[in-house]
Amino acid sequence: MRLLLFCVFLSCVPFCSSADRNDRPIIGVLAQDIRSPKPNQSSYIAASYVKFLESAGARVVPVMIDQTPEEYKRLFNSINGILYPGGAANITSSGYERSARIFYELAIEANKKGDYFPIWGTCLGFEQLAYLTSGKPILSRTNTTAVALHLDFTKEANSSKMFAEFPAELMQDLASEPLTENSHKWSVTTSTLNATEELRTFYKVLSTNTDGQVEFVSTMEAYDYPIYGTQWHPEKNAFEWTKPYIPHSPSAVRITFYMAQFFVNEARKNMHTFESEEEESKALIYNYSPVYTGRESSFEQKYFF
DSSP states (O other): OHHHHHHHHHHHSOOOOGGGSOSSOEEEEEOEEEEEEETTEEEEEEHHHHHHHHTTTOEEEEEOSSOOHHHHHHHHTTOSOEEEOOSOOOSSSSHHHHHHHHHHHHHHHHHHTTOOOOEEEETHHHHHHHHHHHSSOOOEEEEEEEEEEOOEEOGGGGGOSTTTTSOHHHHHHHHHSOOEEEEEEEEOBHHHHHHOHHHHTTEEEEEEEESSSOEEEEEEEESSSSEEEESSBTTHHHHOOSSTTSOOSHHHHHHHHHHHHHHHHHHTTOOOOOSSHHHHHHHSGGGSOOEEOTTTSSSSEEEEO
């Protein structure tokens, strides 16, 4: 009888079928312009973003700048999400901005039709998302170029998708210890977001921070789309070592992997595929080799294109 009841119970439990989950997610990482290009080196991707995604079970495709809209649309239909990384590109006029805009618009259109396509923005990528959503320059200078901070969570964080799977003790560590690396001189202030209808109605603010004078938005997620942004750098805790203010404690490293796991799991909900295995293989970042740049850059390694 107990066995029968147990079997009936199992038949009522909702399981996530592998048919509804992509266990081979491929995520694009947007490249950006090099200020002083060299032969065969006009754009780059920091390797820490690639490691960040790979650590949670994704493969990576570099999204090259200055491709045609048709090429981007074809790639969009082949990958399962995209990450806009940090850096120093112009968010109003650059190859980074043009590429990000095309993928943002394609993602909005796709998600409206039920085609789940996630976007993540880190630091510069966070600022790029804010610009694309608002349609206007809304950044303010803050004194946050080299500092680790704790997160001041809003009440919205408790109902967020991003932090839903975080252990309670790790959330407490995030709220009380300086575990998030910040290296940005521009921010979206809380007052600006609240005064900008396009941002206020699109994004749920999950955390804020302050530079001692100005409060700014540090973590956000869209209300109606799988679009996420952190003004801080979750990937650096585990994979970057050049700066003394990057946290490397056990809790800091766990944050890297919980963030990566969350976004990769979002990409698992997308079922886009390349047209052939050969096309997929040619697109993967495995075709390129990272270069050690830690002596002259804030990034330990970079991929150059």
